[in-house]
Amino acid sequence: MNDNAVSDAVLGAQFLRHDEALSARSDMAHEPAVYRTLLESTRAIPWKIDWHTMQFEYIGPQIETLLGFAPSSWKTVQDWAERMHPDDRAQVVDFCVSQSKAGVDHEADYRALTKSGDYVWLRDVVHVVRDEHGAVQALVGFMFDISERKRTEEQVARLQRELEELSFKDGLTGTGNRRMFDIVLKREWETALADGAALSLVMIDIDFFKSYNDYYGHVQGDECLKRVGGILGEGLRRGDFLARFGGEEFVLVLPNTPADAAMRVAERCRNLIAEARIAHERSPYRQVVTASFGVGTIVPSHDIDPTGFVNLVDAQLYNAKDNGRDCIAAIDRPALRSR
Template identity: 70%
Template structure:
């Protein structure tokens, strides 16, 4: 709430409390003059004041600004049922339960919700509620102020959308568009924990483009980047829904296959290898048909509480180097789930 709204709230609360106190004291002349001043000042603000009698749950007062904002005449706000009925269905139960509980406890509170206009649209409101007690300490009435926070909510939603977009970008490799090392770490931790809980197999595949340094030296880094993008696309199209593809670094890619045994993982690797071959990306400096190939390391495990995810990654990485040492364009795998 900004400073103007706070001043309006304080002024309005003073008016509504003073209105009741003056009536009880019977100082009619004072009430007529002073309350009129308060009412004029209050109703010239953007804050919408209201007062509810706790015993009857009826509106004792609601500012005329309500009709300008929502289109409903002040006279149509008779009980709290009118307030609740004009609330978005997705907000109603939560907000009503919260406000009732806080009011019963005698606690001042705030609530944000979408209010229905007479035209069938919704406007974001913030209700700031003060609980008024009688001499015995019992709840006597509620004094509140409605504030139009639609613009604030729009700004918050834009900021939230930008944050989600930035978070998504922070998990993507800027060149290839697949997951980056940060996302790989997060996905691996999540799937490792899930595999431990359910006693399910988890497979990991690491792929490294063969002779990529000579590719860059011959074709240049721009073409090298294009090659990495194409390989990322091929791998993404070769995996199944729910599998993860990421760039581990340089010309190395990594795949996480949840709930996947060794044989199924082997089939995924073979499909990746076949599709890279079918892409026929020219590589004049490669001894394999002068096209781009890749070496693969694969591993499968049913992780126990004593197993370590980093150690498993290192194990698969070792398999990758076995594949490269054995002539490249091949697969080396280990099965720790057997």
């Protein structure tokens, strides 16, 4: 391809939108070598594809520096597609073809293969050249290395995910926090309401925890909370949710769980805490940490809202504590005292 073709294709009127730029092009039209110098001294990689043959008429030598493939190896659009990450290929190729057929200028980001087998993020900025009748004649554009930008975007996205996760996590125990509990309960309530399914809730309170803090100190008290949170997590099934409700209280959301199954989960958690034998000198129950449980199961309806259900289960928790602690109380069920 000669210098005039390069200058006309790449730095022609298709890239110079305003009058001043068009005038500058006219003044330099007799110096095609200047265009090549300008094009090949930039980090952007210019290229041109003939629409009818789908062959590269030109690609800048910078492509070899970036990807390792010589310009002479870029013969057709197939070379371009095959040197694209498999996960990006179909979507990017389909998008670019459809936009080009419609005569619409466009941009596409994708990962391009290097000769060493790695991938580099590229952005293709494409201008569709049409003849005087409006038919697509050629595609011209620039490739830009946006790898650093993508790395920055990924780091920002990762940090945002971490911050979001932290905003829904209890900082002490690592369980969900009250905010996350509210979101999960609302979501599971709406799902159960739509499906006519049972939803169960288990509220847990560590027995005599004020006495524990008074005797061992708040630092040890925090360790106890973390330990109990971890133990409760061991008692969960797939799909269950655990959160710290506040202070020494925890709560379990058990989706699609009937009353009997909810009682079994509560009993398993109570046994796990007892088996851990966390020392509690001020507790009347074997001088170890125990917990009281309130359990409720409901098929949601419009007659009660999630807050009302939580209050009912919380009342059962207090029934368990009034019945001597270290036991389970359930709505419409007698308290089950530990033995």
